[in-house]
Amino acid sequence: MKKPLILVTNDDGIYAPGIYSLKKALEGAGDLYVVAPLVEKSAVGHAITLSDPLRVTEIERDNDFFGYAVNGTPADCVKLGCKCILPRKPDLVISGINQGPNTATNVIYSGTVSAAAEAAIMGIPAIAVSIASFTRQEFSFAARFSRKLAGMVLERGLPERTVLNVNVPAVPEEEIEEIVITRQGKGRYEEAFDKRIDPNNRVYYWLTGKRMILDNGNDVDDLVVMQNKVSITPIQYDLTNYSFLEELKKWNIKMD
Amino acid sequence: MKKPLILVTNDDGIYAPGIYSLKKALEGAGDLYVVAPLVEKSAVGHAITLSDPLRVTEIERDNDFFGYAVNGTPADCVKLGCKCILPRKPDLVISGINQGPNTATNVIYSGTVSAAAEAAIMGIPAIAVSIASFTRQEFSFAARFSRKLAGMVLERGLPERTVLNVNVPAVPEEEIEEIVITRQGKGRYEEAFDKRIDPNNRVYYWLTGKRMILDNGNDVDDLVVMQNKVSITPIQYDLTNYSFLEELKKWNIKMD
Numbered sequence: 001m002k003k004p005l006i007l008v009t010n011d012d013g014i015y016a017p018g019i020y021s022l023k024k025a026l027e028g029a030g031d032l033y034v035v036a037p038l039v040e041k042s043a044v045g046h047a048i049t050l051s052d053p054l055r056v057t058e059i060e061r062d063n064d065f066f067g068y069a070v071n072g073t074p075a076d077c078v079k080l081g082c083k084c085i086l087p088r089k090p091d092l093v094i095s096g097i098n099q100g101p102n103t104a105t106n107v108i109y110s111g112t113v114s115a116a117a118e119a120a121i122m123g124i125p126a127i128a129v130s131i132a133s134f135t136r137q138e139f140s141f142a143a144r145f146s147r148k149l150a151g152m153v154l155e156r157g158l159p160e161r162t163v164l165n166v167n168v169p170a171v172p173e174e175e176i177e178e179i180v181i182t183r184q185g186k187g188r189y190e191e192a193f194d195k196r197i198d199p200n201n202r203v204y205y206w207l208t209g210k211r212m213i214l215d216n217g218n219d220v221d222d223l224v225v226m227q228n229k230v231s232i233t234p235i236q237y238d239l240t241n242y243s244f245l246e247e248l249k250k251w252n253i254k255m256d
Numbered sequence: 257m258k259k260p261l262i263l264v265t266n267d268d269g270i271y272a273p274g275i276y277s278l279k280k281a282l283e284g285a286g287d288l289y290v291v292a293p294l295v296e297k298s299a300v301g302h303a304i305t306l307s308d309p310l311r312v313t314e315i316e317r318d319n320d321f322f323g324y325a326v327n328g329t330p331a332d333c334v335k336l337g338c339k340c341i342l343p344r345k346p347d348l349v350i351s352g353i354n355q356g357p358n359t360a361t362n363v364i365y366s367g368t369v370s371a372a373a374e375a376a377i378m379g380i381p382a383i384a385v386s387i388a389s390f391t392r393q394e395f396s397f398a399a400r401f402s403r404k405l406a407g408m409v410l411e412r413g414l415p416e417r418t419v420l421n422v423n424v425p426a427v428p429e430e431e432i433e434e435i436v437i438t439r440q441g442k443g444r445y446e447e448a449f450d451k452r453i454d455p456n457n458r459v460y461y462w463l464t465g466k467r468m469i470l471d472n473g474n475d476v477d478d479l480v481v482m483q484n485k486v487s488i489t490p491i492q493y494d495l496t497n498y499s500f501l502e503e504l505k506k507w508n509i510k511m512d
Contacts, residue, residue: 045301045331046364053460054449075301075365079447080461105377108302108493109331121361121444145511152507159500161442181505183496186417188377191335193310204309205336230511234497234504237364240439241492244415248490249437251408255401255486 004030004091004154007119009077010098011111013040014059014069017137018097022129023065025143029150030091034067035081037074037111042100046114047073054080074115082122092154093119096129097142101167103132103222103231104187104215116163117237125158132225133170141176142168145230161238167221167231175228182231185220187213260286260347260410263375265333266354267367269296270315270325273393274353278385279321281399285406286347290323291337293330293367298356302370303329310336330371338378348410349375352385353398357423359388359478359487360443360471372419373493381414388481389426397429398422401486417494423477423487431484438487441476443469 006026010019014036026032038057049072057069068085070077074095082089095115102110116126129146131139149166158164165184169176189209198204215223224231262282266275270292282288294313305328313325324341326333330351338345351371358366372382385402387395405422414420421440425432445465454460471479480487 040307043304043306045303045329045370047301047303048299048365048463050299050463051296053452053454053462055458055460073301076463079463080449083447084449084451084461105493107495108373109304114301117364122447148512149509152509156507159497159503162497162500164504176511179509179511181501181509183498183501184494186494191339191378193336193340195340196309198309202311204311205340206309207304207306207332207335232504232509234500235495236497236500237361237495238440238442239363239491239493239495241415241418241490242439244418244490244492245437245439247415248420248488251412253405253408253435253437253488255432255435256404 005086005088006030006032007081007086007090007093008032008034009036009074009095009115011037011041011074012099013037014067018099018139020061020065021139021143022097022146025147026150029147033081033086035070035077035085036067037077038069038071041073041111043109044073044111045109046075046117048075049073074111075118078115078118090124092150093124093126094146094150097139098130100130100134101132101225102128102130102165103167103225104185107165107184107235113165120161120163121237125153127153127164127166129166131168131170136170141173162234162236165233165235167225169225169228171228177229179230179232180224182219182221182224182233184233184235185215185222187215187222261342261344262286262288263337263342263346263349264288264290265292265330265351265371267293267297267330268355269293270323274355274395276317276321277395277399278353278402281403282406285403289337289342291326291333291341292323293333294325294327297329297367299365300329300367301365302331302373304331305329330367331374334371334374346380348406349380349382350402350406353395354386356386356390357388357481358384358386358421359423359481360441363421363440369421376417376419377493381409383409383420383422385422387424387426392426398424418490418492421489421491423481425481425484427484433485435486435488436480438475438477438480438489440489440491441471441478443471443478
């Protein structure tokens, strides 16, 4: 069998610890290319860069990690990587390991997930991996599990335009209870803004907020992670609200 | 009945012609607040600004258009508008009128749609409106239709977390044939990058590409607009691939 070609990316930037651990864990699983943002691009959603030129810089870390840094978003990295850097369309795109959970409503703001989504739209199986802590830098279980899941996806494939969104709890490995296949929750942040005055007497605002749990059940991504379990949600990109389509037709909307 | 409170936003920026036409058409329909990006924010996806402070500038155009400009994304405008600028949670958020179609895969890159999505997530009925031309600046039908649809939505409401994504063909009003309730298509761009050398001998890339039609049928957003019809797609933000959930459980993924 031909060696699989794997594109590794993230949204925390090419110098983040999570992508280093992920790349190391994948060594031997295929031909690996790292194409990642030059700087952190968190909460960029599914942004692409249309109005600025993209540049690629070759980066080496610790003499054993080579990658291509792009001055753009995670989705840019996948597009540019597949078209201009890799020798052919990859067999798998894996994005992460993100520092901070990408569950519930956060999925739609996530640069990590958007990179995987971009791959899925291009017809490439894709996985997004996050750990549920912004500070704890212990990626070894998440990295090893990513490699295992990558192998399964390379073997079995994924349905059209589907991403596996993986979230690993931020606890020691021996406390992780199990793997649960989940749905995306509705939990979101109740926003607040911290209003401040700068030294020049101008008002500015910081976005802040409190996390709200809006689901119950044993199959919801954010709740599962809080129970020290690994969550895997299959996500897709047809946003149509099919259950409301027929009802909306009955509105009988006319032009005038 | 209390006058409805309406937040008007967009992604082309507060100085774009589309938001001016939209605001004008909505006058009399309720108490209107314009909160929009200070500069153009196209293709930003569902980005939010976490790492920079947000600032608000009061803007007046032509002595008859007053609004609040935010140095952030469309989603930022909705969050900040609802929490810090409007006197209460609005009854409707309407985003547009965007110059360029937001159909098929483009929906997930769209700042216009992301503003409406942000509102829907906050529990506010929301509409996104685009015209299918990047150059033609004729918004009068789209603006009038937006007002009509806004009235219907204010009266009937929308299901939880649902946005109406409206796309108007860029043809004279008399050539528009009808209104069609649609689903989101799979059409996407086949990406290409234009590789160039800058005056300092450095390589850079422009994202470019060719639009691909990947559907057929009379109920697909991008195809309907190409047939000179108005497309209205109800979209929602649970990305779970439910049809693959059970299959994925059978993979029986273990921790080691």
